[in-house]
Amino acid sequence: MNNFRGALIAIATLSLSQPLLADVKLGVDAWQQGDYAKALAEWRPLAEAGDADAQFNMGQAYKLGRGVSTDLNAAIQWYRKAAAQGHLRAEDNLGLCLFQQGDRSAAMPYLERAAARGDSRAQYIYGTALFNGDLVGKDWVRAYALMTRASASGLTQANSSLQQMNKYISDEQREQGKALAARMEREKGSLLASAPARNESAGPALRPAPAPIRTTEVAPSAPPARAEPPKVKTPTPPKPAPVAATPPARSASGPWRVQLGAFSADARARAMWTQLAGKVRGLSSYQPYYVQAGGITRLQAGPLDSSADATRLCAQIKSAGADCIPKRN
Known part of the structure; x- marks a missing residue:
């Protein structure tokens, strides 16, 4: 009898999963048509019921101010709920939002994983932290590699940071950083950071999220290999001026x-x-x-x-x- 009841419960659960996914898709369709109110009406009950994709989408809406007033705190709450279930893109956005809010210590673990997954903004911020030894151990080779990748993606702030770094690092460190950056580019799949550990009974297994608002798909893999601090025989260089560690921002008034x-x-x-x-x-x-x-x-x-x-x-x-x-x- 218990087995029979369990089977009924499983069948009932399976029958509910398809409408939920369909509703998320309806919300995506509405968003793409500019009907943000309808999109939120589809996503909110699913997000409150624990759907990670809907939670991520709610975070996007609050971050961008679409259908609701812009509210970074609310966005962080939704991203955090989705990230706790293994939603990688929610985790990436969570780290950037926490840093923007000034909670840099809490942001760093998320930014490290986002940088390994190839997010140029996270690479810029985490590379800056590694160079300055700010909240993380100083590692100029890895910092240079991440800043090189951010620059290659078109992030103009990274170009300025590389110029500053070049004033202090040795030729040997620079070449090691370039080699590591090239390796990161070649081995994108194998350099993805693992999702944070969690209780598997608390939610579904880690899964790549659909792309309702952004389209980058990322698959989970092994943590990135961390470059060992270089052993340089030259005298210890003077302490560098800190590289700017503000979130990448675009011009507010360019013509x-x-x-x-x-x-x-x-x-x-x-x-x-x-x-x-x-x-x-x-x-x-x-x-x-x-x-x-x-x-x-x-x-x-x-x-x-x-x-x-x-x-x-x-x-x-x-x-x-x-x-x-x-x-x-």
């Missing part, structure tokens, strides 16, 4: 933007922004502009400081298969 298209409906422009922000790394950190003119909505992103910055961003967007034109505002 340039990039135009991503012109649309007859505002909702189509917003849907295109959501699609491109998920395909083009770093694009989501820019501000979208929906410029109305003669019944047409022009989708633009910015601001950028220079024509070179706008041209560089357009090159990334075009490589993703979309149109892009640099424009001076």
Whole structure:
């Protein structure tokens, strides 16, 4: 009898799983159409019931201020719930938000894993911490490698940090850092950080999340190999000036933007922004502009400081298969 009752419970549970997933998908469809209120109405009950994907999506909504007022504290709460169930992208965003809120100590473990998974913002922040020995052990080789990867992804702040690092590290350390950066690029799959340990009875097994808002898919793997601190025979260099450790931020008032298209409906422009922000790394950190003119909505992103910055961003967007034109505002 107990076995029979258990079978009934299992069947009932299985029958509920499909509608829940369908509702998450309905919310994604609504989000992509610009109907954020409908998306949240689909996700909220699922998130409150413990669905990790819905919890991540709620965090995104509060972080971006779509359908609700921007509330970083609420976003952190939702990311934390999803991350506790093994949602890797929620864990990445949690570390960045905690750092932005000033809780740097709590952010560091999340940022380390996000950096290993290839998030350029996390690489920049964690690389800075390693270089300065701030809250983590000083490791100039690994710091240089992470900053090199962040720079290669187009993060302009990383370029400035590399120039500062070059004033202090030895040629040997620099070459070791470049070699480690190349290895990180070659072995992306094997350098992914493990998800944090948790009680398996508290939720589902670790799984890569679908991409409702952003599209980067990441599979769990082994922790990254940590470079040993280099043994340099030269005299100890003077203490370097700390590399700036603020979260990567775009220009607040630059005169340039990039135009991503012109649309007859505002909702189509917003849907295109959501699609491109998920395909083009770093694009989501820019501000979208929906410029109305003669019944047409022009989708633009910015601001950028220079024509070179706008041209560089357009090159990334075009490589993703979309149109892009640099424009001076």
